[in-house]
Amino acid sequence: MTGRLEEKVVIVTGGASGIGRGTAEVLAREGARVVITDVNEALGDEAAKAIGGDALFLRHDVADEASWQSVIAATVDRFGRLDVLVNNAGIIEVADIENTTVEQLRRVLAVNTEGVFLGCKHAIPAMRASGGGSIVNISSTAGLVGTPPFAAYSASKGAVRALTKTVAAHCQQKGDAIRCNSVHPGGIDTPLVRAITPERTADDGETVERGRAIGYGEPQDIGHLVSYLASDESRFMTGAELAIDGGLTAT
Numbered sequence: 602m603t604g605r606l607e608e609k610v611v612i613v614t615g616g617a618s619g620i621g622r623g624t625a626e627v628l629a630r631e632g633a634r635v636v637i638t639d640v641n642e643a644l645g646d647e648a649a650k651a652i653g654g655d656a657l658f659l660r661h662d663v664a665d666e667a668s669w670q671s672v673i674a675a676t677v678d679r680f681g682r683l684d685v686l687v688n689n690a691g692i693i694e695v696a697d698i699e700n701t702t703v704e705q706l707r708r709v710l711a712v713n714t715e716g717v718f719l720g721c722k723h724a725i726p727a728m729r730a731s732g733g734g735s736i737v738n739i740s741s742t743a744g745l746v747g748t749p750p751f752a753a754y755s756a757s758k759g760a761v762r763a764l765t766k767t768v769a770a771h772c773q774q775k776g777d778a779i780r781c782n783s784v785h786p787g788g789i790d791t792p793l794v795r796a797i798t799p800e801r802t803a804d805d806g807e808t809v810e811r812g813r814a815i816g817y818g819e820p821q822d823i824g825h826l827v828s829y830l831a832s833d834e835s836r837f838m839t840g841a842e843l844a845i846d847g848g849l850t851a852t
């Protein structure tokens with residue numbers, strides 16, 4: 602039996618940890634040839650080795666344009682094409698609008714928004730040369746509804762939502778078979794979430810389990826949706842925004 606992503610060449614940014622790592626694992630299981638990128642070299646290397654096969658890790662700062670150019674060139678050099686980009690790398694600052702400094706805002710925008718912008722910009726020519734592709738941008742429920750404790754983060758994720766639709770429309774207008782959709786996770790049990798919810802620690806299994814019971818998802822839950830969006834099964838889908846949040850934004 603072959604996977605739905607057999608032979609597709611995929612880049613997952615921020616793939617060393619959390620949602621990115623879980624997604625890279627799901628995509629590899631579906632037959633994709635996976636390139637994990639991250640600023641965390643030790644964890645990124647470990648993640649690629651755990652996947653095995655021809656999975657590759659590349660050091661990559663998504664906020665840096667030259668870094669994007671070399672990652673895409675290295676991917677095409679190694680695998681001959683680029684079919685899927687998952688713009689997943691992200692950071693958060695916990696501060697409301699009155700207490701967020703301009704420096705904090707710029708730091709978050711540089712990774713979460715400029716990183717996605719640069720990824721789309723540089724992936725499109727490589728995907729066009731490969732005959733088409735799928736870009737999946739990991740936004741957040743904070744890009745759909747107001748989230749007072751995360752002012753900079755919500756601004757960065759709302760921008761990703763709008764940019765996604767613009768990229769989708771751009772590629773259609775150019776006649777490229779390149780789709781672009783945004784995914785909006787709710788609380789997923791990752792190092793990022795554990796860091797901002799100190800009452801839930803990695804060692805506190807009971808608390809974490811209780812957390813899940815009230816609505817935390819797992820990285821693989823996002824990976825399965827990304828797998829669909831990466832595959833040709835979603836060929837009629839572009840410019841869409843998909844909440845995957847255990848119903849958080851339903852009311």
Ligand SMILES: NC(=O)c1ccc[n+]([C@@H]2O[C@H](COP(=O)([O-])OP(=O)(O)OC[C@H]3O[C@@H](n4cnc5c(N)ncnc54)[C@H](O)[C@@H]3O)[C@@H](O)[C@H]2O)c1
Pocket residue numbers: 614615616617618619620621638639640641661662663664689690691692712739740741742785786787788789790791792793794
């Ligand atoms: N966990 C959640 O509940 C949740 C909810 C909504 C959205 N998200 C989004 O999902 C994505 C992944 O989050 P996560 O929870 O897995 O976090 P995480 O901290 O576990 O993983 C993020 C990864 O991104 C990497 N990274 C950070 N800055 C980078 C940079 N400049 N260049 C390259 N890599 C960089 C980190 O090293 C890390 O490996 C983020 O965009 C986040 O905003 C997460």
